[in-house]
Amino acid sequence: MSYGLKLTTQGGSVFNFPVLPEKIQVESQGNHTTVSVIGVGEVLQLGGATLQKITFNSHFPSREAPYVSSLSNTPMDCVSFLESAQASALPLTLQLSGGALELSQTVGVENFTYYEQGGDVGDVYFSLTLRQWRLHSAKTLTLTSDSTAVEDTTATRTEPEVSSNVYYTVVSGDCLWNIAKSHYGDATRWSDIYAANKEVVGSNPNLIYPGQELLLP
Template sequence: MAYKLYLDGVLFPVAPSKVTVKINNQNETVTLINEGEANILKAAGLSDVEFDLLLPNTEYPFALYPETFRNARFYLDKLEELKLQKKSFQYIMTRAFPNDKKLFHTNMTVSLEDYSIVDDAGEGFDTTVKIKLKQYREFITKTCTVDISLPKPQAAMQQTRAAGNAPTGGSYTVVSGDCLWKIAKQFYGDGGKWSVIYNANQSVIGGNPNLIYPGQVLTIPSA
């Protein structure tokens, strides 16, 4: 069976003899009140891809070069470029029968996590590189600017509000375009009370009150 390995569009001369793809788990096990356990199923985490590469410094008949022979330095420079650019790229592994009939291929967007360059006397003049890639997924963040400036004190008479008119607590599901200021304005009539909602939902929102996402369920405390 013939294999071809491409990293960021560059064909490497010798495909790895073995590739390990680890599908990472994100399921969560919780302990119930009755001391039993339950498993909360979640989507799989980002996959890890690991393999060893042989980079020849001698032109072998089994090595593949699209145009002309390239020594190990050319491919080491490419790996260094992928690391320094801090960008994702395509990992492609094609598989075919000896008669060149296509079997199947892997095409995954990845980042270069770690790589180790090994000089081994057993490999003669050639260089071996141990490579670890991680699956990359695009994500989009939405920024919502919250005005936390304090209003100037004003002397004013406040009317007593009947208890029945006070906003009541409950929950709210975030939709596209929401931010904490907007939600506080909706429930309390005052966007400046966004911190009341944030303090009650830090475990859901995280450390940045400006980042909330559609589908999150927020607890709305009573005013």
């Protein structure tokens, strides 16, 4: 199996990192606290593990090179994908395969910084921090007569809604007018798409980029 690192969106779009990072750091911390007990001293209260943090640095190349696995996107297309993923507030699936460290983790983009450096004009260097994401739901607790909190198993539980949202991944040459015409048969509904994706697109509806995931209301 070849060594690869990719992110997959909820809509099924796959983003392959074109240059594999030299180091991928996975950080797991214990969620523990220390307390002082009279007659005993300091003791450790174990609280399980916090969410994992995955950090790595690499770059998005503008030219072919032996170490570049794919050059299907421009550096700024790659930047737009990660910024859109962060703005969407939807989890992603990170997959690392082919090496001793294999990951398949549901994550969110916690921090993304990028820059261009002199002597390498055109390439975009970046640092990316991903945080593990866990599906969670609230539990209903009731107090017994001795003030002990117990889970109320008779309470009505609300099942998580299955999303029926339709997403469209922007490709090169797209505009909101054409997307609306193709999806609705009515190009004037571009404003509906823009209203639903203002946080992703930004202040100018004429500027959309390949890799962006747009909700089609």
